[in-house]
Amino acid sequence: MDTKTKIKEVLVKLLRVKPEELKDDVTLESGIGVDSTEMVETVIALEKTFNTKLSPKEITKASTINDIEKIVNSKIGG
Amino acid sequence: MKGRCGVDKIAVTGIGVVAPSGIGRRQFWANIKSGRSFIKKITRFDASRYPSHIAGQIDDLEKYSHVSERLLKKIDAFSHMALIASEMSLQDAGIEIAQEDPNQVGIFLGNAIGGWLYAETELRDLYIEGREGVSPYMASAWFPAAPQGQISIYYGIKGFSKTVVADRASSLMAIGYAAKTLNKNRLNMILAGGMEAPVTPYALLCCNTYGGLSKDNAHPESAYRPFDKKRSGMVIGEGAGIVVMEPVARAKARSANISAYISGYGTSCDGVNRINPASDGKELSRAINLALTDAKISKDEIDYISLDGAAIDIWDNSEAAAIKNVFGTRSKDIPISCPKSMFGNLLGASGAMDLIVTIQAMEHNLVPPTVNLDEPSPNGLNYVTKEAKPSEIKKALIISRGRGGINSVLVVEKA
Numbered sequence: 001m002d003t004k005t006k007i008k009e010v011l012v013k014l015l016r017v018k019p020e021e022l023k024d025d026v027t028l029e030s031g032i033g034v035d036s037t038e039m040v041e042t043v044i045a046l047e048k049t050f051n052t053k054l055s056p057k058e059i060t061k062a063s064t065i066n067d068i069e070k071i072v073n074s075k076i077g078g
Numbered sequence: 079m080k081g082r083c084g085v086d087k088i089a090v091t092g093i094g095v096v097a098p099s100g101i102g103r104r105q106f107w108a109n110i111k112s113g114r115s116f117i118k119k120i121t122r123f124d125a126s127r128y129p130s131h132i133a134g135q136i137d138d139l140e141k142y143s144h145v146s147e148r149l150l151k152k153i154d155a156f157s158h159m160a161l162i163a164s165e166m167s168l169q170d171a172g173i174e175i176a177q178e179d180p181n182q183v184g185i186f187l188g189n190a191i192g193g194w195l196y197a198e199t200e201l202r203d204l205y206i207e208g209r210e211g212v213s214p215y216m217a218s219a220w221f222p223a224a225p226q227g228q229i230s231i232y233y234g235i236k237g238f239s240k241t242v243v244a245d246r247a248s249s250l251m252a253i254g255y256a257a258k259t260l261n262k263n264r265l266n267m268i269l270a271g272g273m274e275a276p277v278t279p280y281a282l283l284c285c286n287t288y289g290g291l292s293k294d295n296a297h298p299e300s301a302y303r304p305f306d307k308k309r310s311g312m313v314i315g316e317g318a319g320i321v322v323m324e325p326v327a328r329a330k331a332r333s334a335n336i337s338a339y340i341s342g343y344g345t346s347c348d349g350v351n352r353i354n355p356a357s358d359g360k361e362l363s364r365a366i367n368l369a370l371t372d373a374k375i376s377k378d379e380i381d382y383i384s385l386d387g388a389a390i391d392i393w394d395n396s397e398a399a400a401i402k403n404v405f406g407t408r409s410k411d412i413p414i415s416c417p418k419s420m421f422g423n424l425l426g427a428s429g430a431m432d433l434i435v436t437i438q439a440m441e442h443n444l445v446p447p448t449v450n451l452d453e454p455s456p457n458g459l460n461y462v463t464k465e466a467k468p469s470e471i472k473k474a475l476i477i478s479r480g481r482g483g484i485n486s487v488l489v490v491e492k493a
Contacts, residue, residue, distance in 0.1 A: 015148055016146070037152070041213070041215075
C-alpha cells in the first residue's frame with residue numbers, strides 16, 4: 001500500500017470521514033474541517049502508522065494530503 | 079404575562095426527554111402514567127459485585143441520535159443525551175436556532191458528576207499505555223460543563239450560559255436561574271435542564287460508597303420505594319431532560335404552543351452535615367416559602383407537589399416535615415407523588431425530569447403515581463401511590479435536594 005493510501009486510511013478511521021471527502025490538494029481544514037484537537041490525534045496516529053517522529057509544526061490544519069505524503073516520505077525514505 | 083408584583087412568568091414551549099422510561103415526551107408520558115417501572119439489572123458491564131447493581135438504563139440511544147460518529151468519539155454519553163434532548167425540545171418548540179440571534183440564546187444545565195464513561199476509559203489507557211494512550215478529547219469530554227459547550231457549538235449559540243453543579247438539585251437550580259435570567263431581559267430564550275450518565279463502573283462505585291443506594295438487587299422494579307416503610311435507598315438512572323424557556327410575550331407573539339409557566343423559585347442550605355439534610359426540614363420549608371413568594375401565590379393554591387424522594391429515612395422524613403410545616407392541615411389533602419421511582423434518580427438531572435413529568439401531568443389532568451409505595455411513612459400526607467389519579471393541577475411545586483443540605487423548589491403553573 002502506498003503512503004498516500006495509508007494516510008487516507010488513517011484519516012478515514014480516525015476522523016470518521018468518508019473516503020470521497022478526502023481530496024489530495026485541499027487543506028485538511030477547508031476540506032474536512034479538522035479542529036486543533038483532531039490534528040493532535042492525526043499526528044499521533046500517523047507517527048504510529050509510519051513508525052516515525054512527526055512534528056505538529058510540520059503537519060497542520062493547513063496541510064494537504066499531498067503535503068503530508070511528501071513529509072512522511074522524506075522521513076521514511078519512501 | 080405580568081404577575082401581581084410585575085414579575086414575569088416564563089413560558090415553557092418545548093420539551094426534550096431522554097429517559098429510561100422513554101425517549102421523547104409522548105413515549106415517556108405514556109409509560110409514566112401507566113406506572114411502569116424501568117429499573118433493571120445493569121447489563122452494560124459486569125456490575126454483579128457492586129452492592130447495588132440495578133439502574134434505569136437507556137439502551138437504544140443510537141436509534142434517536144442525530145449526532146455524527148465523528149462527534150460521538152469526542153464526547154461522553156451525558157453530552158450525547160443532552161444533544162438529543164436539546165434537538166427534541168427545539169423541534170417541540172418549533173424553533174430554528176439559525177433564525178435566532180445567537181447572542182440572545184442561552185444554555186442553563188445542571189449536572190452532578192460529569193462524564194465518567196469517557197474519563198475512566200481514558201484513565202485506564204493512561205495507566206496501561208502511558209500519556210500517548212489518552213485521547214486528546216479527554217480534556218473536553220469529562221467535565222460537568224461539557225454538554226453546555228457541545229450544545230453551544232452544535233447550534234452556534236453565543237449567549238450567557240452556565241452549568242450548575244449542586245448534586246441532585248443541579249438541574250432544578252439551573253431551571254430556576256434560567257427563569258430569573260429571562261426575567262431580567264438578558265436573553266430571548268434558554269435551553270434549560272440537565273443530564274446525567276452515572277451507569278458506568280467508576281460512577282456506580284462512587285454512588286455505592288455514598289451508601290444511599292438500594293441493595294434490593296433481587297427485585298429491581300420494586301427496589302426504589304420513596305416514602306414507603308420498607309424503603310432501602312434510591313436507585314440511580316441516566317438520561318437528560320431539556321426544555322425551551324422564553325418570555326411569555328415572545329412565546330405568544332410567535333404563536334408558540336405554551337406547555338406551562340414557571341413562576342417561582344426558591345433555594346436554601348441546611349448547613350448541618352456534609353451529606354445528610356437537617357432532620358427538621360426547616361430550611362426546605364423556607365425554600366418552599368421563598369418559591370411561593372417569588373411566584374406571588376398563596377400556599378393554598380398549590381394542588382400538586384412533586385417530591386424529591388431519596389428513599390432514605392432522614393431525607394424522606396425531613397421532606398415530609400417541611401411539607402407539613404408549610405401547608406399545615408392542608409398537607410393531608412394536596413396530592414403528592416414521586417414518579418422517579420419508575421425510572422431511577424437521575425441525580426443532577428432529576429429536577430428537570432420532575433419538571434417534564436409535572437408539565438405533562440398538568441396537560442393530562444393526571445397525578446403521576448409513586449410506584450412501590452405500599453405503606454406510607456411518614457403518614458399524614460396525600461400520597462398518590464400505585465396508579466395515576468385524575469385531578470386537575472393548576473399550580474404545582476417541585477422539590478429537588480442535594481447532599482450537604484441543598485434545597486431547591488420550583489413553582490410551575492398550568493398553561
